Amino acid sequence: MRQDEDGESYLQNLPLDEVLELIDWASGFDVTAPKKSSVNAAVPTTRRILEFQDRYLTSKTSFTAYDASEGALYVLFLLCLALHPDAPGIFAVDSFDHAMHPRLARETTKLFCKTILEQDKTVFVTTHNPLVLDGLDLMNDDIRLFAVNKSRKSGHTSLQRIQVTKELMDSGYSLSRLWTEGRLGGVPNL
Structure with missing residues (x-):
């Protein structure tokens, strides 16, 4: 209905x-x-x-x-944001994967990106879930990945675009694995 x-x-x-x-x-x-x-x-x-x-x-x-389940409701919430005609053309979602199983977050990311691109909207999302990255088609230049870093000396925050090459994508490793191994940046120096 x-x-x-x-x-x-x-x-x-x-x-x-x-x-x-x-x-x-x-x-x-x-x-x-x-x-x-x-x-x-x-x-x-x-x-x-x-x-x-x-x-x-x-x-x-x-x-x-x-x-x-809260995860199911969050999936519907995200798609409402993407599809509703009164939703803004540009918005942000903090903790995009909130309350979702990691695999659900990955598949929701795929559908959300597809829907956002079809609706010609711009969205900024944050996540700490590596599998969200596996839902991104980073070979599409309309989908971009950024790392937010904070300087230990000054406390200043910087934004860095993470660009992946076709060779890196063809390496046999998922984006989630590349990220958690530190090969993409955007991870704490521990």
Whole structure:
């Protein structure tokens, strides 16, 4: 359904099949009015809530976002930012991989980048999760990787673009491994 309060359809461009591959336990989801049968009366709700259908439940019972994993909700949040027509054309997401399994973060990164490029938006994301890097297509010049460093002497912060060569990409090592080994920069000097 995915409609706002006025009945207007939104996020019609949401790649539902790809989203359901990421949230593999869900067979579907909907935005709907809260029901007494699905939300505890003591829980404050908005006029519309998110309901999921679990592919492993034998009944058609759905459950709300209050009961879903935080990682699944964050995937939907990121795609809403990417697709919503009222979202800004440029924004930042701190801790992009928040509450996600590392492999989910990698696959979400791929879908998020594809969607952002299709929407012609610019996004800055931060992460400490190496697998997020494996979701980046750094051979595409529209997708860039930067390292933020702080000088031990002055405390000044600097930004450095990390450019990877085709030879480095063809080395047989993933970006995550290259990063954690310190071959890309952007790691503490420990």
